[in-house]
Amino acid sequence: MLFSRMSLPLVVLLFVSILALAEDQPRISKETREQIIHAFSSELVYIRSPFPMGKTGLKLKDGVVSPNGPELQQLMALWGPAAKPGDQARITDIKFKDDRIHFEFNGGPVKKQKWYQHIQIQGAAGSAPVAPNESNANPRGSFVDLCFDKYVPEMTGPELKRLLRPVFDFESKSPVEAYLETVPPKVRDAIKAHQVLVGMNHDMVIYSKGRAPKKIREHDGEVEYEDWIYGEPPQDVDFVRFVGDEVVRVETMKVDGQKIVRTEKEVDLGEKTAVAQKEQERPPNAPTLRRPGEEMPDQHPAPGVDPSPPRGAPPSQDPSGNPVPN
Secondary structure: OOHHHOOHHHHHHHHHHHHHHHOOOOEOOHHHHHHHHHHHOOOEEEEOOOEEOOOOOEEEEOOEEEOOHHHHHHHHHHHOEEEOOOOEEEEEEEEEOOOEEEEEEOOOOOOOOOHHHHOEEEEOOEEEEOOOOOOOOOOOOEEEEEEOOOOOEOOOHHHHHHHOOOOEEOOOOOHHHHHHOOOOHHHHHHHHOOOOOOOOOHHHHHHHHOOOOEEEEEEEOOEEEEEEEEOOOOOOEEEEEEEOOEEEEEEEEOOOOOEEEEOOOOOOOOOOOHHHHHHHHOOOOOOOOOOOOOOOOOOOOOOOOOOOOOOOOOOOOOOOOOOOOO
16 A cells, blocks of 8 residues: 555645645634634624525625525515615624634524523512513624635635625715615616616615605505605605505606606616626736626516506695605
């Protein structure tokens, strides 16, 4: 046998060489783990991706977030949102595992108790806890697992922020600034101009126009829709019609009596966002864990529904104040 003719030091050196060739990057050191936990714990971030409630968080690997598309929309509809793009959150726990780093924010998805909340005092009237168990002690949060192929490699703080960029924004100064990074360029320009486009969702309209001072929910056959009404005569009045979470009709009543109706889809939410465009603009030799040629998946919203005939002008109502994002 070959190994029987080799000395023990040579065998060890051979295996070390094989392992060095198999691992292009060194494994993360204990010192780096401690530095990351110290630097990122309690860090305030802005959310870039929707997070559903419940124990199902998100998985981030090679720049791709999963679940996504219809599967993520179904979880959001079933359990509700733990966080939406533009929301501010605080990282509350970081754990290192074999091939991933586990980040929890806003207390995580499972309520945790302090050690003293398990202690009870026995008396004549029965037992009572030393500290009350407050239902709001931990906000309802979620988590993301930053995954790697075989092990967690050595990295710097800026590199870790770049890897987490699809879900966490460490740089924005306001919720609006963070949210605008998550939408296609056409939507971003419309929000800045306080315009509504057919194909937008509820969050986009709120960031663009603010909360509607009046809403009307009705049916057109079997289709349920909701009209958001902005403005009142003698100013221009906008009727924004939603079917589900999508704008399917925008009607504007001008001061001079002119009526403008738009029903053709004006924006595709599957377009690349500013985050994805920045990823493409990075230099070719920039470090990345994405496989060669791999791109972020597009997300396509559900198809719209034919709108119903236009509605008349709304009754007089006090106009809303400055737009306040949700």
